[in-house]
Amino acid sequence: MFLFGNIFDIFITPVQMFYYQIEWRKSFGNLWKLNGFSFRAVYLYKPEDIEIVLSSTRYLDKSYPYTFLYPWLHEGLLTSAGEKWQHRRKMLTPAFHFLILKRFFATFCDHAQKLVNTVQKEVNKDESDLFPLISKATLGVICETAMGTTTGDDGDSLANKYFKPLHTLAWTMLYRVARIWYYSDAIFQFSGVAKIQKDALNTLEKFTTHIIQDRREYRKNNNISTECIDDVEDDVYGKKPKLAMLDLLLDEEKKGNIDEKGITEEVDTFMFEGHDTTATALCFMIMRLANEPDIQDKIAAEMKSIFGDSQRALTIEDLSKMKYLECCIKESLRMYPSVPFISRYIKEDVQIGDHTVPYNTMVNFNVFDIHRNPNIFPDPEKFIPERFLPENCISRHPYAYIPFSAGPRNCIGQKFALMELKTMMSSLLRRFKLEPVTKPEDLTFTTDVVLRTTHPIYVRFRNRISAL
Numbered sequence: 001m002f003l004f005g006n007i008f009d010i011f012i013t014p015v016q017m018f019y020y021q022i023e024w025r026k027s028f029g030n031l032w033k034l035n036g037f038s039f040r041a042v043y044l045y046k047p048e049d050i051e052i053v054l055s056s057t058r059y060l061d062k063s064y065p066y067t068f069l070y071p072w073l074h075e076g077l078l079t080s081a082g083e084k085w086q087h088r089r090k091m092l093t094p095a096f097h098f099l100i101l102k103r104f105f106a107t108f109c110d111h112a113q114k115l116v117n118t119v120q121k122e123v124n125k126d127e128s129d130l131f132p133l134i135s136k137a138t139l140g141v142i143c144e145t146a147m148g149t150t151t152g153d154d155g156d157s158l159a160n161k162y163f164k165p166l167h168t169l170a171w172t173m174l175y176r177v178a179r180i181w182y183y184s185d186a187i188f189q190f191s192g193v194a195k196i197q198k199d200a201l202n203t204l205e206k207f208t209t210h211i212i213q214d215r216r217e218y219r220k221n222n223n224i225s226t227e228c229i230d231d232v233e234d235d236v237y238g239k240k241p242k243l244a245m246l247d248l249l250l251d252e253e254k255k256g257n258i259d260e261k262g263i264t265e266e267v268d269t270f271m272f273e274g275h276d277t278t279a280t281a282l283c284f285m286i287m288r289l290a291n292e293p294d295i296q297d298k299i300a301a302e303m304k305s306i307f308g309d310s311q312r313a314l315t316i317e318d319l320s321k322m323k324y325l326e327c328c329i330k331e332s333l334r335m336y337p338s339v340p341f342i343s344r345y346i347k348e349d350v351q352i353g354d355h356t357v358p359y360n361t362m363v364n365f366n367v368f369d370i371h372r373n374p375n376i377f378p379d380p381e382k383f384i385p386e387r388f389l390p391e392n393c394i395s396r397h398p399y400a401y402i403p404f405s406a407g408p409r410n411c412i413g414q415k416f417a418l419m420e421l422k423t424m425m426s427s428l429l430r431r432f433k434l435e436p437v438t439k440p441e442d443l444t445f446t447t448d449v450v451l452r453t454t455h456p457i458y459v460r461f462r463n464r465i466s467a468l
């Protein structure tokens, strides 16, 4: 059903915005519209309708809200359009080649071990705030794998150099999204919030510049080049010099295919997309498993079947045996998709069932709501990993479950993310029992680029085995 003239309803808080979209879908049906002035947005909910847009190479451009990311990510892979996007996607795809991912495994394990050591210090506490613990680990992973460098320190200054300005920036962008009079750069630039945004951007720029300079230096001293990409096959455990996505970009710079500005926008894009999404996924999964003791026990049994009572290090072969853990990760991404909302800008009419969606429309996908469709996922609020056993997926429409989006503009880091999540979760669950503090029903979600709650998420960590 279509809804007309309701644009004024969007002047609401980010929390209301999150829940109203779900209420509006319940009231207006599987295909509904928000419009006003020259603005028009259509929401799709049915997998068959979603497929029409996401699977097509004709509807690849992102829509207006993504422009609020421009001051920071400029036209990196996430936000760019047309030929620029195509060129960059082609350039960056080899960095996620299966062989390169295998090569990253050693780094995933190092950071998983560091996280275990950090969590070990939390076991006597009544509660631990998950996000600061986890996001430091995932930022470490992306810095080392994609950028070939370390975050530089483990202490407060990392928070000041990256996390605080990042959160300030996200806040300024949402502040702007909710105030239509600030959509104009000419007006926004005179606001106090623009000044706060500028300061945050300056701090983040220093962090990025340091990462690129650091890698340039390292390459000069170690004769690194992506020419040796074939050599990595037998080097899963990391004895050869480490190749990073940034090396690929720096090589392309030499060929004249990308400049310093282009490299900076991709470094910012991958630093953000590569750590905040995985941190979010891990935090919600840890919280949920803490509230699902029976499922935790099943994962523990799977770990025992793989490792016995041994505390030996994880191998890449072990990961492929973790079938039940993989179902848990998928179920967690169903209930808590790190990217809860995606949107495309339609430049030409598109036929969706009986409706013609006209050109110049934003087509929105509320992934959080799509994943709670009771016709596809019965009892959607229940955490049931078995939904993702191969036999239970066969008859499910491929566009019913889209945590990594789908089609030609899906998440480039999907395989990277799944490998990282498995490595981190299996390392934590071999060592710790999770006990509930925050309950699923305590969560209040709020609108943001990634899935966020209004309050921190806490769990209690207890030793599963005595500390080594």
Ligand code: HEM
Binding pocket: 077, 078, 079, 089, 146, 269, 270, 273, 274, 275, 277, 278, 281, 333, 337, 338, 339, 341, 342, 343, 402, 403, 404, 405, 409, 410, 411, 412, 413, 414, 416, 417
């Ligand atoms: C659980 C983890 C992750 C989830 C749920 C996730 C989800 C997504 C989704 C839904 C999109 C589409 C966004 C849109 O259309 O607006 C996307 C795009 C993207 N993701 Fe991920 N992502 C994850 C991890 C990663 C990682 C680890 C990286 C990098 C190493 C990454 C890099 C990107 C990039 C660069 C894009 C833009 C791709 C393009 O437009 O061509 N993501 N991701």
